[in-house]
Amino acid sequence: MSNLLSGSASPYLLQHADNPVHWREWGEDAFAEARRRDVPVLLSIGYAACHWCHVMAHESFEDEGVASVMNEGFVCVKVDREERPDVDAIYMAATTAMSGRGGWPMTCFLTPDGEPFYCGTYYPRPQFLQVLAAVREAWEDRREAVLRSSAAVTEALQRMTSVLPGSPVGEDALAEAVRTLGSEFDPRNAGFGGAPKFPPAMVLEFLLRHHARTGDADALRMAERTCEAMARGGLYDQLAGGFARYSVDEAWVVPHFEKMLYDNAQLLRVYLHLFRLTGAPLVERVARETAEFLLRELRTPQGGFASALDADADGVEGLTYVWTPAQLADVLGADDGARAAEVLGVTTEGTFEHGASTLQRRSDPDERWWADIRTRLLDARRGRPQPARDDKVVTAWNGLTIAALAEGGALLGEARWIDAARECAELLRDVHIVEGRLRRVSRDGAAGAAAAVAADHGDLAEGLLALHQATGDRGWLESAGELLDTALERFGDGAGGFYDVADDAERLVARPRDPMDNVEPSGPSALAGALLTYAALTGSPRHHEAARAAVASAGALARQAPRFVGWTLAVAEAIQAGPLQVAVVGEGTPADHLAREARASASPGLVLAVGAPDAPGIPLLAERPLVDGQPAAYVCRGFVCDRPVTDVAELRRALA
Template sequence: MTCRNVFDGCCRSTRDRIRRGRWRLLVALFAAFASLGPIPPFTSHTQAQETVHDPNTDEPAHTNRLAKETSPYLLQHAHNPVDWYPWSDEAFEKAKREDKPIFLSVGYSTCYWCHVMEVESFEDPEVAAVINEHFVPIKVDREERPDLDEQYMIATQLMTQRGGWPNSVWLTPDGRPWMAGTYFPKQRFIAVLKQLDEVWKNRRDDVQKQADMLAKAAERLGESGFEERPELSAALVGEATAQLAAGYDEVHGGFGGAPKFPPHGTLQLLIEQYRVTEDASLLPPVTQTLDAMWLGGIHDHLGGGFHRYATDREWLLPHFEKMLYDNAQLMRAYADGFALTREPRYRDAVADIDRWLRQEMTSPQGAFYSAIDSGEVGKEGEAYVWPIERLSEVLTPEQAELFAEIYQFRPEGNFREESTGEQTGTNIPHLEASIETIAEQRKTDPAALRKRLAAIRSALLVERNTWPQPHKDDKVLTSWNGLMIGSLAYAGRLLDEPRYIRSAERAAEFILDQMVRDGVLLRTYRDGTAKLPGYLDDHAYFADALLQLYRATGDERWLSQATALADRLLADFEDRQDGGFFFTTDDHEVLLVRSKHLGGGGNLPNPNGVAANVLIELSELTGNPAYRESAERTLRSLAGRMKQQPFTCEDLLVATSRWLATRAEDGTGAAGTMTADAESDRLERRVGPLRIRVSSTATKVRVDETFIVTAVIDIDEAWHLYAANPEAPFVQPSDIEVEESKSLVIGETQRPEGERRVDESLDQAINAYTGKIEFAVPVTVRPEAVDGEIKVTVRVTTQACDDRRCLPVEVSSFQVPVTIVSGGERDRPRD
């Protein structure tokens, strides 16, 4: 797999200096490595690790320092003849003491080419001898240490214009990269090692200069990278949405060409904008993409859940890993799909992911494991594909024929090996139409066909489970668990499925009980050991999960825990100077780069965007303006990136949309600018230093009857609002507007009297409001109004000021429910 290009839109000059600059010799040396022959297509699978044993003792022939680690990836290398170190002071001290460069290898447990390189090179005594003699080797699990992964991936992309895993980087003893690559076949790797040893010994000045340049370039690329800061506006979000939607594949669904990853962020943004704008053109890209993935081979039709990505444009040929974070985000997308369309297949997709999660990925304590790999080296996907004749060994002839026909099996096979493109004679189950459509074509009852196929799939899964199974990475990551907890709670609330919410609560309780030490949220847990202080994504994703649990259950403990995490975000991660959040705290290890991890580290949500969303919601729930102010600083600081690189910024754009919706700056109100969980439906809201409460004197009224709509505003101490000031028309008076409709006639607004005070910022006397004020508007039901509930649209315009500044004008929209009835007594006032 090739990483996204880090050079788009920023730091091109730095990259170009490295490519053509005065250190041509080292770059030319790397080019010479590339000339040794082609590297196989780059992917990201994994194997079930083989361990080298001494045949005479049945004990491992080698054991290195990784044997004391908990990471499955590091443990897979614990018996390599390479003298691996974990990332540690011990390794760097050895490098300094012996004046050796460091060879850093970064990968993860479900990375196929990581394990290809292990089998070819790291298990090979010849390669190990060269590494051990000339280098200090360090292994890093990128999922445990995303900070290290990002830093050294930047170096690799600067050097090679590509990236992926395993990431192979050569460092000076103080940790600065000076040469980098990815996967190397054995003989080329030996040649690279020997030539770099020669360079280190004989051209040290060149190495140091290269390391200095790469370190400086990496530092720049770790920054936001955009000086332009456009205004936060609906136009900014709309233009970014249009840019992403332009990549829509109208034939096969998804966006762009092969390979196709599940487009989590793009789907979320399109769904958000569809709800905001009601633009019908945004829905087909969502539903067609959801349908294409659900029908295609990327979906495991037998075991449930989704593989990591499709290697083709049609979603047929999967890259077979299954990642917790992909399935978490897909669960939320399919729940949204059902909420928007009420199509049963989207509810089925959520249940399908939940079934896989329960059967394969849930620990006895209720937490969620990280991933399942694609199979052993040379046997990728064998746990998922079928020769057509094998169906007959499990099913009756009639069942085998029916399944083969519906799930597109062919005698010659429909599956092609990814790296060679050759047919293997095996089949990956997939559908070309929904079961309902197939039933209609076959003139059979859809429910009966679904039941028959479910029984067949169950029988085939039982058989498949007897085959050798792929390796499972059973570590628990707080960030990825946060994604799944949030999605379970969200889906449980939207679909009214309490079992999803119970699973989410159990996993959240595990993290709070086992992965918090002395008030510090930790990153990873395995075999009873939790370790490593959590990063930005751990805090942001888990805080969002706790908010979803609060919304699903109403249990205040989840809100309290989310608030505590938000306070930690502001105290430990926030960039108070420029806005946004760093990926690490001051307590984390000092690295070359303290970045904001804006790329998300793969197909993951942008953690700054998630943090902003969390803070916007918490501000509304708690009334704490500091949360909203922090979210605004974050969004403004990254507005240039949103404009120029909307891909990977979808969560920031969603947060911007929600910030605009709660601000309602353009005065268009709530109905057209709110999400499915419309803030306008809440009749009490915190807006900066103000608490606004809207109510009506009746909830049930007759025709020709008049009721009163009121807005009560509590103004924080040291703040004021403007009243009407004819002599100062440039200030914004506070006011209330009730929207007239075919059912309602709006009377004259009754406004409170202002008090005269000197406004120091204006240096003149004005009419102002302080403390608590109340506006009232009489509303009369028209004679022709029909029975039923209506929503009375109320807009409250305010501009809060203190003695130093005025905040932006806010237009807060509310929807007050009133029911028109034919007769009966008028309701009592609303509580």
């Protein structure tokens, strides 16, 4: 037996293809081998940009002695959590239940039937060897106790994923969620909770939508302060744009340097929506820089978007990004170097490690001076070791990116962004749909084997619907409807919620379902948002009711822990505010002005259709004629429309 990862499409698995560990990919062959040898399965789950995954690999998986112990006593299986979120979800639940915390790398010991009996996360080499010895001894000498434990854990996992009764999320619940978030808001540093502090994109989206609908000043204040604190701190790349995954401190100074596609796509949309409300120059700048980061650093040759940039370069975390005063002076000269150090918070003591500092921008210097400084520092930084890129294309995260770029391009007049969103959508349509079913990932233009999960269907539909509204292309509306109908048919739980995997997916020890929005929308909330938008664009009662039921499936959590159901709450705001449908009929500059005015509306329930009167396949344009031969806007609520307007000021009043 030898390491079997060299043929994998996953960049994470390929990182381990040269380990002396006899790694296998997840699959029945691995469990059959464990049954044949009568040994446990050692399951290791991580992802390519994970710093501590790299650390454990260097300490243990690349060590001949540790590998020998692993190979002798276990069948060893590697899983890319981003490729198989269903496998990750089940064993993360087990890890959290057993150890009280979760994270990656995740280390689980399973029976040959896949039932977990001991789980943890990162283990330093000496402790890992102790764990291996203890688990092997328990398996060989106390087998019955191990099997009883695994059976109990599996039963608990199945209970955790059972269907729960729904609870509608109405006006009172939304207002209470804002109050709860206010009690958890960090009044000094902004954001919610303490360290480590993650960018709360979905919670911010909820707060912006709540303010837009109700005028709640506290909701806007929390969102504005958090967005500014993140943008001025080390979490944001002050030179190249884009956000790191989280801040290790509560003041947003020191990031965990990996940059994830899902964070930047969602935060781009948040900053766009905050700019739409306030017009703040800082917010517009960050939105533009983040979009350009996505296009420059994460776009693949096929037109998709790569998953992540690594936290490390040459095995050192943050090596690409941190600076000392001396390094600034070397690049910029003594005077500009000293001024840049002051502007960017680079100190002789350092804010990071070994006397180096992350870059912050707590004030705004002269723009002409700063543009020159930024260019020179970026040029110098490009000469440093660069982080690796995980270039697999994940359906859900690319769907979020399509939505952000299409909406941002339309709002800010950036046609390049819309073109990029279209090319990404074409890649997903042409490559990720295989024999009529959606796949989770692709790489180098070839689809992976893993089936798409619920969030893939919901987030991609969300992106296609945003692209339809930006371009007027009915094909994206139709494609979104097909995805949503598949989700309703294959993922529903019979009570209004959704499982994470389809009814014909690979059988795991439990069928995963998680209504919590963690770093990205959950499957149910992703589907709820797309279902609601599709219903507003087409007038489908079936999709509207499905959206309401999906939101209700997380209703209890919305009341208990609003920080962890941010997208569910955002969709609930859209339900309360809508549907507000705007149909702009006609072509040319007057129609463009009307469409621009509609896009300036912050109503969370608004959808937009633009095109010729009675354009086929676009229900909002049906029976909407020009007015005296001129382009016109129809403002409708539930397909009941006000009189058409041809003047931008009249449209503004109608939307207000």
